[in-house]
Amino acid sequence: MKKIFLAAAAALALTTGANAAEEVHIPKETWTFNGVLGHFDKQQIQRGFQVYKDVCANCHSLKYVAFRHLGALGYSEAQIRSLAATYQVDDGPNDEGDMFKRPGRASDHIPKPYANDALARAGNGGALPPDLSLITKAREGGPDYIYHLLIGYEDAPAGVEMSPGLNYNKYFPGHQIxxxxxxxxxxxxxADGAPNDAAHVAKDVTAFLHWAAEPNLEARHATGLRVVLYALIFAVLAFFAKRRLWKDIPH
Ligand code: HEC
Structure with missing residues (x-):
């Protein structure tokens, strides 16, 4: 019995030891969308979209976002229509049975940079750039992780053997990305003249990606608040009702 116990304790120590070596502390950031009253800063999300469009979209798709969704960021319908029209999207088949390209419409999803995963890998040394629609929810540490990952590139510490084609990143699990x-x-x-140093740019694009992953965050917060208020009012009413009902009963 004692042996089993010791073995179990040793196994536990081993696994927690391994985890501790792997675990990287991700500093917490301040985000406008944190907390019960959290909201998206539309200006910031618009800047983040610009970063996605100009930089990330070369490799990463955003398959759940349609141009019309960008209306939530404060773009007018005309702006969205003309933005969509700058893209060529696949459509078809036409009457001859051929697929064809046409300018994008507000209802189209943002076109992906690669036609398929094999092409995406071929263009990135074998690694697949993941779709970014839900990435802030799909990674442990959420927006804090994504932000730090984007600015977490460093020279590999002495003694760390890097695989060819990979880059050292302090926050990426295993550090080779x-x-x-x-x-x-x-x-x-x-366009709005906001600061564009790496830290600000990383923050803006991460905020945009969090909006993409959770566009209903504000509505959810508002509903939560209404439920709490309702419960509070109900509790007060229940308290006075109880006092009234028990008033004449000695206890
Ligand atoms: C030149 C192509 C390229 C561009 C441009 C690019 N990425 Fe990537 N990205 C990749 C590849 C390839 C991977 C997969 C890395 C891996 O698995 O080692 C990746 C992975 C990621 C990941 C996932 C990391 C994880 O934990 O798995 C995130 C998040 C990410 N990129 C965000 C961005 C953002 C935000 C931008 C724009 C600022 C961007 N990327 C621009 C190629 C690119």
Whole structure:
């Protein structure tokens, strides 16, 4: 019995030891969408969309986002229509049975950069750039992780053997990532004149990706608040009702 117990304890120590070595501490960031009153800063999300469009969209798709969804960021219908029209999207088959390309419409989804995963891998040294629609929810650490990943490129520490074609990143699990550093100071210039150093750009694009992953966050927060208010009012009413009902009963 004692042996089994010792073995179990040793196994536990081993696994937790391994986890501790793997675990990277991801610092917490301040986001406008955190907390019960959290909301999206539309200006920031628009800037983040610009970063996605100008930088990330070269490799990453955003398959659940249609142009018309961008209306939630404060773009007018005309702006969305003309943005969509700058893309060529696949359509068809036509009467001859052929697929064809036509300018995008507001109802189209943002076209993906590669026709299929094999092409995407071929263009990225064998690694697949994941779709970014739900990425802030799909990764442990959420937006904090994505933000730090984007600015977490460093020289590999002495003694760390890097595989060819991979880049050292402090926050990527295993520290070797196929994506090269994408965000540098001034990689985009914002129309609203907001700061465009790497940290701000990374923050903006992460906020945009979080909007893409959870477009209903504000509505959810508002509903939560209404439910809490309702429960509070109900509790107060119940309290006075109870006092009234029990008033004449000695206890
Ligand atoms: C030149 C192509 C390219 C561009 C441009 C690019 N990426 Fe990537 N990205 C990749 C590849 C390839 C991977 C897969 C890396 C791997 O698995 O090692 C990746 C992986 C990722 C991941 C997943 C990391 C994880 O935990 O698995 C995120 C998040 C990401 N990219 C965000 C971005 C953002 C945001 C931008 C724009 C600022 C961007 N990428 C621009 C190629 C690119």
């Amino acid at each position: 196929a994506m090269t550093k994408q965000i540098t100071d001034g990689v985009v210039t914002y």
